[in-house]
């Protein structure tokens with residue numbers, strides 16, 4: 032070990048001890064103080080009831096499978112529609128003006144309305160037209176509402192990626208005689224899409240949580256299941272269980288997105 | 301006459317960049333454009349490749365005006381190669397991938413035939429070991445040579461070079477100039493914007509001095525570089541310094 036390394040190892044060790052001590056002190060204070068609050072026994076009984084937790088957790092996990100399924104079939108649709116909207120919005124030729132206007136309108140509307148409103152309007156509105164089964168399912172139309180809303184956001188992310196590719200890349204490709212479409216497809220988009228992977232990862236994490244909003248229009252996914260248990264047992268512990276299940280998915284996903292972002296920053300510097 | 305630039309006019313907003321520039325380039329000729337930064341060298345080259353639309357004037361390639369507004373620029377660009385100061389390789393493709401893209405997409409060649417052609421080009425320019433490397437694994441000089449190969453793969457009739465050594469470390473300039481000397485010896489028609497006066501003196505048939513979007517002096521390389529008629533050229537070359 033060099034002198035420098037020794038010095039830095041020493042610094043790190045001391046910093047580690049300090050961080051450990053202060054964290055332990057705070058946790059200890061919480062553990063002592065919170066149970067002293069007058070309402071704690073009641074809260075503990077209705078939010079952190081171990082018996083109810085164990086009884087309802089498997090059912091919650093099972094309901095979460097529906098969340099995952101809705102999530103999984105939304106993602107490719109959102110990616111395709113978002114990319115399509117981004118390309119439509121940047122369409123150059125005058126003949127494509129209607130497409131361009133449609134994309135701009137679509138993005139403005141779906142970014143401007145709260146997700147839950149879109150879910151209500153589409154999830155209740157379209158089945159209300161009296162379509163035959165299974166096309167009257169709020170499960171389908173609720174998912175469509177999520178796909179439309181998220182596509183609008185993802186389109187803007189793709190567009191920022193496309194704009195971030197330097198014009199010299201387009202010039203170089205154009206100078207070879209490639210068509211506008213080929214320049215986009217082979218030179219601009221591959222670079223643009225790579226650059227916005229971290230931003231899109233964050234959208235996916237938000238989407239995974241927003242799937243729970245469909246509980247308001249019908250599908251028995253995890254949040255609705257938790258609500259059912261809550262009513263049955265007159266206890267809020269199932270909500271805590273549901274929250275833990277979400278965290279088990281979203282925290283690793285967030286860390287992964289951060290990792291991708293950092294790796295990209297390092298690669299570019 | 302291979303290429304004839306006639307009274308080129310170009311403005312960016314109120315900035316009048318090309319002010320009636322005219323130039324004839326014979327088949328197999330190598331012309332160097334010199335002039336201070338901002339004199340319009342890059343803009344001339346970009347207009348020839350139709351990357352910048354002209355405001356007025358004409359560009360005749362084999363007698364056909366390619367600056368005619370409304371003409372499909374794609375087939376024309378395929379006949380004119382350009383290499384930029386900043387390499388502009390596609391970073392997500394290997395060196396060979398960069399070179400293959402245009403010939404493949406434009407139906408020049410495909411499969412084994414294309415691979416063979418591309419392999420031969422890398423061989424010629426001494427880059428065979430680097431075909432499968434990505435641009436960020438190559439030195440500046442290697443990247444710029446790949447950029448030349450990428451342009452040559454379309455078998456252009458004219459090559460345009462825009463200060464291709466200006467972004468390179470001094471010790472890497474030589475390998476890129478070697479490539480250009482080689483093209484010169486194969487009688488490629490070339491227009492070269494450059495600050496490398498030694499290259500201009502050695503390789504150019506003629507040297508043109510640009511100032512404020514016009515050619516103020518053009519002639520045999522030796523004459524323009526060592527004994528120019530115009531004061532502007534003398535100032536640029538700092539020939540009067542010791543006097």
Ligand SMILES: Nc1ncnc2c1ncn2[C@@H]1O[C@H](COP(=O)(O)OP(=O)(O)O)[C@@H](O)[C@H]1O
Pocket residue numbers: 312315317335336337338339340341342343344
């Ligand atoms: N895309 C552009 N937009 C606006 N101005 C430009 C653009 N390209 C070049 N110019 C201007 O045109 C002038 C000539 O530039 P350029 O042709 O690059 O000169 P050179 O290559 O001789 O240095 C400069 O004043 C430059 O600022």
Ligand SMILES: [Mg+2]
Pocket residue numbers: 341342343462463
């Ligand atoms: Mg320039």
